[in-house]
Amino acid sequence: MRIVALAGGIGGARFLRGLQQAAPEADITVIGNIGDDISLFGLRVCPDLDTVMYTLGGGINEEQGWGRADETFTIREELAAYEVGPSWFTLGDRDFATHIVRTQMLDAGYPLSAVTEALCERWKPGVRLLPMSDDRVETHVVIEEEQGRRAVHFQEWWVRLHAQVPARSIVAVGAEDAKPAPGVLEALDAADFVILPPSNPVVSVGTILSVPGIRPAVAAKTVVGVSPIIGGAPVRGMADACLTAIGVETSAGAVAAHYGADLLDGWLVDTADAALEGDLDGIAVRARPLLMTDVDAAADIARAAVDLARELA
Amino acid sequence: MRIVALAGGIGGARFLRGLQQAAPEADITVIGNIGDDISLFGLRVCPDLDTVMYTLGGGINEEQGWGRADETFTIREELAAYEVGPSWFTLGDRDFATHIVRTQMLDAGYPLSAVTEALCERWKPGVRLLPMSDDRVETHVVIEEEQGRRAVHFQEWWVRLHAQVPARSIVAVGAEDAKPAPGVLEALDAADFVILPPSNPVVSVGTILSVPGIRPAVAAKTVVGVSPIIGGAPVRGMADACLTAIGVETSAGAVAAHYGADLLDGWLVDTADAALEGDLDGIAVRARPLLMTDVDAAADIARAAVDLARELA
Numbered sequence: 249m250r251i252v253a254l255a256g257g258i259g260g261a262r263f264l265r266g267l268q269q270a271a272p273e274a275d276i277t278v279i280g281n282i283g284d285d286i287s288l289f290g291l292r293v294c295p296d297l298d299t300v301m302y303t304l305g306g307g308i309n310e311e312q313g314w315g316r317a318d319e320t321f322t323i324r325e326e327l328a329a330y331e332v333g334p335s336w337f338t339l340g341d342r343d344f345a346t347h348i349v350r351t352q353m354l355d356a357g358y359p360l361s362a363v364t365e366a367l368c369e370r371w372k373p374g375v376r377l378l379p380m381s382d383d384r385v386e387t388h389v390v391i392e393e394e395q396g397r398r399a400v401h402f403q404e405w406w407v408r409l410h411a412q413v414p415a416r417s418i419v420a421v422g423a424e425d426a427k428p429a430p431g432v433l434e435a436l437d438a439a440d441f442v443i444l445p446p447s448n449p450v451v452s453v454g455t456i457l458s459v460p461g462i463r464p465a466v467a468a469k470t471v472v473g474v475s476p477i478i479g480g481a482p483v484r485g486m487a488d489a490c491l492t493a494i495g496v497e498t499s500a501g502a503v504a505a506h507y508g509a510d511l512l513d514g515w516l517v518d519t520a521d522a523a524l525e526g527d528l529d530g531i532a533v534r535a536r537p538l539l540m541t542d543v544d545a546a547a548d549i550a551r552a553a554v555d556l557a558r559e560l561a
Numbered sequence: 562m563r564i565v566a567l568a569g570g571i572g573g574a575r576f577l578r579g580l581q582q583a584a585p586e587a588d589i590t591v592i593g594n595i596g597d598d599i600s601l602f603g604l605r606v607c608p609d610l611d612t613v614m615y616t617l618g619g620g621i622n623e624e625q626g627w628g629r630a631d632e633t634f635t636i637r638e639e640l641a642a643y644e645v646g647p648s649w650f651t652l653g654d655r656d657f658a659t660h661i662v663r664t665q666m667l668d669a670g671y672p673l674s675a676v677t678e679a680l681c682e683r684w685k686p687g688v689r690l691l692p693m694s695d696d697r698v699e700t701h702v703v704i705e706e707e708q709g710r711r712a713v714h715f716q717e718w719w720v721r722l723h724a725q726v727p728a729r730s731i732v733a734v735g736a737e738d739a740k741p742a743p744g745v746l747e748a749l750d751a752a753d754f755v756i757l758p759p760s761n762p763v764v765s766v767g768t769i770l771s772v773p774g775i776r777p778a779v780a781a782k783t784v785v786g787v788s789p790i791i792g793g794a795p796v797r798g799m800a801d802a803c804l805t806a807i808g809v810e811t812s813a814g815a816v817a818a819h820y821g822a823d824l825l826d827g828w829l830v831d832t833a834d835a836a837l838e839g840d841l842d843g844i845a846v847r848a849r850p851l852l853m854t855d856v857d858a859a860a861d862i863a864r865a866a867v868d869l870a871r872e873l874a
Binding site for chain 2: 326341352
């Protein structure tokens with residue numbers, strides 16, 4: 249069984265760990281979002297790819313869902329002593345090492361896909377992890393401040409401003425001219441079905457789909473999504489702020505409609521949204537508990553997604 | 562009193578700390594060696610400049626003489642887990658932060674002199690620390706191995722090979738075309754005298770003097786040197802291997818002759834070399850204990866150097 253999943257960070261990574269437990273024999277390719285990548289202290293940081301890699305590789309800080317377990321913060325302390333910022337983005341020493349290795353390889357000319365593969369040789373995540381593109385795509389958010397409108401890097405809006413300043417628009421800068429990374433279209437073509445984990449539909453899954461060629465390749469397959477919205481609110485994160493920015497209501501039904509029946513074949517919603525069950529303009533909707541309280545719970549959800557996909561395929 | 566000192570790493574830094582104690586009112590400019598700078602993990606490392614900065618700024622690991630006090634090695638551990646080398650050059654987490662800040666500034670276009678000044682804003686070493694040049698000069702060592710001759714970076718010979726493989730020659734690559742960093746010639750011009758601490762005469766002081774314009778500007782001043790060789794052996798380090806490579810005997814007298822009477826006016830040797838006292842082909846030689854066992858001992862030696870320089874000026 250060949251499965252392709254499009255993943256953002258924490259929610260995607262936790263779902264994927266469940267998927268591995270639910271389908272241990274499956275050949276899983278993960279297409280990871282790079283829109284939230286950022287250069288900090290001269291180093292290239294890929295938060296979503298790393299969250300997937302660390303989570304599936306056993307190196308994640310389980311409590312916070314991102315960053316490394318047993319992390320230390322000596323470098324952060326030193327950078328503060330040098331008064332070198334930004335201080336709002338936390339990088340631990342172990343995490344820094346990943347960015348040092350990545351940046352050194354990128355500077356040597358390796359594309360991000362090759363770098364990610366090299367990093368995964370250590371972590372052995374048990375999936376093939378591909379960045380959506382080897383080209384640079386950066387999500388920028390247009391916010392309105394007293395001084396006027398300005399575009400900030402997604403991380404500045406998300407981490408520094410906690411998405412509290414309303415976003416006027418969200419743009420995946422560079423996406424138009426980006427090409428899918430080597431292996432992305434091939435994996436989609438070979439897939440039995442595609443799963444959209446409960447990642448952010450705008451700045452994670454949406455950004456991946458914005459790379460020319462990816463959306464049609466996904467739409468050509470049986471696609472089952474897991475709603476990141478339960479009872480009108482995001483399970484975690486601030487997806488509501490992103491949905492509002494693009495004019496989509498924060499509800500499981502609205503997100504399904506936003507993805508569209510041309511893309512989605514099946515849609516898992518929480519029992520809180522059981523009223524949506526049935527056929528939603530051509531999308532088969534099933535309700536079940538969607539809280540990933542632990543790996544077993546994530547595996548149960550993943551199993552339901554796989555079952556629905558096989559049923560619809 | 563305006564003093565300029567040309568310094569390498571550990572020996573130079575310890576001497577300078579003594580000089581500050583011996584001449585607390587002096588305006589001291591240090592011209593630092595950059596020949597042993599190396600790029601590791603994509604970061605620019607300047608061992609000699611950092612040793613001076615950390616030592617005078619109170620951040621040095623006192624026992625080993627280089628690197629940071631209270632150092633941790635998380636990144637080193639992580640790089641090993643990624644199987645990314647070289648592993649023979651030890652960089653601690655605190656030290657890494659310095660190289661991250663430096664590399665980020667260099668990549669942004671700042672010259673090394675400006676970067677060093679910025680780093681010193683934190684460390685406040687109490688001296689003006691100038692790299693000998695903003696141009697890249699790298700000391701390479703030609704060694705003979707079974708496979709034939711090859712040139713290696715100085716650090717590879719010094720740290721990885723412990724200078725155990727005989728050096729056929731030592732070359733300061735890039736020195737010919739390098740220019741003194743801004744402030745170097747001005748500081749020399751304004752100096753009352755110049756001191757050569759007991760740094761390596763070949764790969765530290767020698768490299769600094771190899772930058773066109775620096776040697777004549779030094780020679781135009783009263784210059785007093787402190788012998789790094791006591792009784793036919795280097796006080797620390799492997800200066801003998803460097804001297805042998807350039808055909809100079811490992812003795813206090815031979816090093817003075819190598820610097821030459823056109824450069825040196827005074828030369829402090831250890832009491833073990835008291836036989837040299839007097840006039841050595843135009844260089845005034847004085848013998849006194851030269852072991853820098855602690856800061857007070859270093860201050861005594863520095864005071865003797867200052868006294869001799871004032872006498873000869």
